[in-house]
Amino acid sequence: xxxILAVDDEKPILELLRLSLGRSGYQCDTAQDGAEALRMIxxxxxxxxxxxxxxxxxxxxxxMEYIGSSGVPVIFITAKDxxxxxxxxxxxxxxxxxxxxxxxxxxxxxxxxxxxxHGKLDSVIRINxxxxxxxxxxxxxxxxxxxxxxxxxxxxxxFARNPGIVLxxxxxxxxxxxxxxxxxxRTVELHIQRMKKKAGWEDSLKxxxxxxxxxxxES
Amino acid sequence: xxFHTKLTVTILLLIALSFGLGGMLLIYTSFDAVxxxxxxxxxxxxxxxxxxxxLMYRYSSGEGEESLREIMRGLDDEGYGDWMAVSVYDGDExxxxxxxxxxxxxxxxxPDGNICTLYPVNDEMGHGLVLTGNTVVxxxxxxxxxxxxxxxxxxxxxxxxxxxxxxxxxxxxxxIAVSLVLSSALTKxxxxxxxxxxxxSGGDLSIRSCLKKGDEFGRLSADLDRMAxxxxxxINELEDRIKSQEAFTGAFAxxxxxxxxxxxxFADILRQGDVDESTRTMAADYIYSESRRLERLSFKLLDLxxxxxxxxxxKKTAITPFLKxxxxxLAPVLKKRNVELHVHxxxxxxxxxxxxxxxxxxxxxxNASKAIDGKGRVDVEGHVSESGAVFTVRDNGRGMxxxxxxxxxxxxxxxxxxxxxxxxxxxxxxxxxxxxxxxHGGSIxxxxxxxxxxxxxxxxxxxxxxxxxxxxxxxxxxxxGGPAGTAADAAMEExx
Numbered sequence: 228x229x230x231i232l233a234v235d236d237e238k239p240i241l242e243l244l245r246l247s248l249g250r251s252g253y254q255c256d257t258a259q260d261g262a263e264a265l266r267m268i269x270x271x272x273x274x275x276x277x278x279x280x281x282x283x284x285x286x287x288x289x290x291m292e293y294i295g296s297s298g299v300p301v302i303f304i305t306a307k308d309x310x311x312x313x314x315x316x317x318x319x320x321x322x323x324x325x326x327x328x329x330x331x332x333x334x335x336x337x338x339x340x341x342x343x344x345h346g347k348l349d350s351v352i353r354i355n356x357x358x359x360x361x362x363x364x365x366x367x368x369x370x371x372x373x374x375x376x377x378x379x380x381x382x383x384x385x386f387a388r389n390p391g392i393v394l395x396x397x398x399x400x401x402x403x404x405x406x407x408x409x410x411x412x413r414t415v416e417l418h419i420q421r422m423k424k425k426a427g428w429e430d431s432l433k434x435x436x437x438x439x440x441x442x443x444x445e446s
Numbered sequence: 447x448x449f450h451t452k453l454t455v456t457i458l459l460l461i462a463l464s465f466g467l468g469g470m471l472l473i474y475t476s477f478d479a480v481x482x483x484x485x486x487x488x489x490x491x492x493x494x495x496x497x498x499x500x501l502m503y504r505y506s507s508g509e510g511e512e513s514l515r516e517i518m519r520g521l522d523d524e525g526y527g528d529w530m531a532v533s534v535y536d537g538d539e540x541x542x543x544x545x546x547x548x549x550x551x552x553x554x555x556x557p558d559g560n561i562c563t564l565y566p567v568n569d570e571m572g573h574g575l576v577l578t579g580n581t582v583v584x585x586x587x588x589x590x591x592x593x594x595x596x597x598x599x600x601x602x603x604x605x606x607x608x609x610x611x612x613x614x615x616x617x618x619x620x621x622i623a624v625s626l627v628l629s630s631a632l633t634k635x636x637x638x639x640x641x642x643x644x645x646x647s648g649g650d651l652s653i654r655s656c657l658k659k660g661d662e663f664g665r666l667s668a669d670l671d672r673m674a675x676x677x678x679x680x681i682n683e684l685e686d687r688i689k690s691q692e693a694f695t696g697a698f699a700x701x702x703x704x705x706x707x708x709x710x711x712f713a714d715i716l717r718q719g720d721v722d723e724s725t726r727t728m729a730a731d732y733i734y735s736e737s738r739r740l741e742r743l744s745f746k747l748l749d750l751x752x753x754x755x756x757x758x759x760x761k762k763t764a765i766t767p768f769l770k771x772x773x774x775x776l777a778p779v780l781k782k783r784n785v786e787l788h789v790h791x792x793x794x795x796x797x798x799x800x801x802x803x804x805x806x807x808x809x810x811x812x813n814a815s816k817a818i819d820g821k822g823r824v825d826v827e828g829h830v831s832e833s834g835a836v837f838t839v840r841d842n843g844r845g846m847x848x849x850x851x852x853x854x855x856x857x858x859x860x861x862x863x864x865x866x867x868x869x870x871x872x873x874x875x876x877x878x879x880x881x882x883x884x885x886h887g888g889s890i891x892x893x894x895x896x897x898x899x900x901x902x903x904x905x906x907x908x909x910x911x912x913x914x915x916x917x918x919x920x921x922x923x924x925x926x927g928g929p930a931g932t933a934a935d936a937a938m939e940e941x942x
Contacts, residue, residue, distance in 0.1 A: 237704050237708070239704075239705070239708035239712075239732045239735070239736055240704060240707055240708055240711075242708075242728065242732065243707070243708055243711040243712060243715075243732070246712075246715060246725060246728075246729075247711065247715060250715075281700055306696075306699050306700040306702075306703040306704060307696055307699060307700070327700075327703040327704060327706070327707045328703050328706040328707035328710050328711075329707060329711075330710070330714070331711055331714045331715065332714075391720040392718040392719075392720065393717065393718040393719050393720075394718075395717075435719070438717070438719075441718075441719065441720070
């Protein structure tokens with residue numbers, strides 16, 4: 228199982244990270260200051276660090292310099308979105324940064340991206356009778372490959388990675404097409420209809436009234 | 447024209463003028479002396495000759511040209527310089543003549559009487575002196591005229607002048623070099639000061655000229671350095687202000703975004719559904735508490751903004767009821783925290799903005815009580831001073847390290863973040879207090895040591911006018927306190 232250490236001096240934020248990363252299937256430990264984080268890094272092996280910049284005692288940048296050599300990838304979490312701070316973090320070898328306030332989906336996506344880059348994630352996702360190979364970008368149903376357009380594939384992957392979670396239309400649009408969700412469009416609905424049919428997810432991918440869509444895991 | 451050039455030219459002019467005039471004067475004076483001496487010698491020799499002629503005509507029997515020639519030879523024998531031409535007349539009749547007649551062309555009319563005249567001449571035969579004199583003897587007027595040659599003296603003068611011109615040229619060339627070096631040496635400090643000033647104006651504010659004092663340059667240097675000091679201080683103040691503003695903005699963003707992140711995140715989780723009961727409760731709890739935190743932050747921020755905007759309206763306020771009032775508001779909270787609150791008032795009244803000052807005292811007492819673990823006590827004291835009033839709030843709580851004291855009035859600074867948050871602090875209270883104290887022309891100071899509690903002293907300076915009314919306030923307290931005595935005795939203590 229992937230182990231992640233989140234370091235932030237705010238308990239609510241830590242709880243939020245633990246909860247949302249837990250839902251993505253990772254084990255998330257938490258530390259409230261730099262010293263505690265160092266202790267935990269020495270005791271355990273982590274696949275990823277989520278680091279707040281403004282920490283009491285040892286700050287995030289200093290901590291980063293200390294653990295930089297260990298090879299554990301780091302994502303910065305910061306309330307400052309000043310370019311200089313971001314650049315400094317990236318220069319120190321951070322893999323990515325997330326600016327507060329952040330979206331849970333964005334957090335999950337960035338965590339996944341970094342883990343994937345470091346080869347810590349399985350490249351094959353099995354869900355509801357489908358086998359998705361994220362490297363070859365192939366989707367198999369019973370050994371037979373599905374013919375999907377790029378958008379359909381991305382849509383399928385988004386749901387496959389977030390089972391049991393309601394994805395609203397604007398979140399889906401933002402993630403797949405990018406930019407603001409235009410009010411008068413049925414793009415999302417149409418693509419989901421087509422993808423559902425091809426994937427054979429008519430029963431498991433349901434629309435949640437007034438909220439969006441949710442993929443339930445079939446037992 | 448640069449000062450350097452001006453100085454060079456001035457020095458050069460001075461050298462040229464003094465050496466030119468001085469040299470010319472010297473040469474001319476020596477020439478004049480030589481000419482004078484020669485003229486004197488010529489005159490003496492001429493006069494001797496005239497006397498001889500007179501003697502000859504008076505006593506000598508052997509008249510005629512032969513005797514005259516004898517005498518004239520004597521003129522030459524005297525050995526005084528060169529006689530170029532000589533003539534002796536008797537009326538229009540020439541008795542004797544020697545040398546070119548042209549030499550005596552300028553001969554003036556012989557003067558009347560037994561005197562001698564001198565005419566300086568300058569013709570193609572050179573410079574000379576024509577002497578003419580009458581000798582009256584035996585009813586005859588014998589006129590003697592002779593030309594003395596001064597060419598040699600003039601020649602010496604000419605040669606000397608030319609030689610001096612050469613020397614003068616050398617002096618001028620040396621003078622140019624000297625004046626260049628001299629003005630360069632004189633303006634060296636000036637150039638140094640200029641370059642220093644330029645570097646300062648270019649932005650390098652740490653540069654100082656530091657010339658030795660004593661002359662004008664030293665004083666200018668000192669003034670320049672003082673100016674740079676002031677400039678640097680002003681710039682530093684500005685930079686500090688900008689830095690603290692940036693720090694405030696950064697800290698504020700952090701304070702704002704952290705609860706927002708939690709609220710948005712937990713709300714998102716609830717929205718996605720598929721959550722168990724305990725997660726739902728936790729998410730709702732966090733959303734509630736973090737929203738409350740945002741609320742408190744916005745209120746405090748509003749307070750801070752309001753203070754920054756308005757000029758406070760000062761009111762004469764009696765200290766005793768004011769303190770009682772401020773403490774009454776907090777009494778229930780403190781009771782719950784198991785903290786005793788003691789109020790000591792020196793009585794009297796002072797000019798202040800009562801709402802703001804109440805907020806200040808309230809904040810200080812709140813802070814003091816939060817610094818206490820378990821049971822403890824907070825002492826609040828207020829009395830008038832010469833320039834206003836002094837309030838102190840003392841607790842016997844945890845206290846702070848000296849290093850922390852300098853930061854505690856910074857916005858969003860907290861000595862213990864987690865504890866502060868759980869107690870509902872947003873980190874703006876002391877920044878607010880400091881601002882209120884400053885609005886009253888005063889200051890806020892802290893005294894603390896770990897484990898020994900903290901004493902906060904607020905001094906407000908709203909003028910001695912309030913001090914005048916203070917005495918009446920004190921008598922009022924005395925009256926109410928009965929005949930027992932002094933203001934100190936009258937100081938009331940109220941236990942809440």
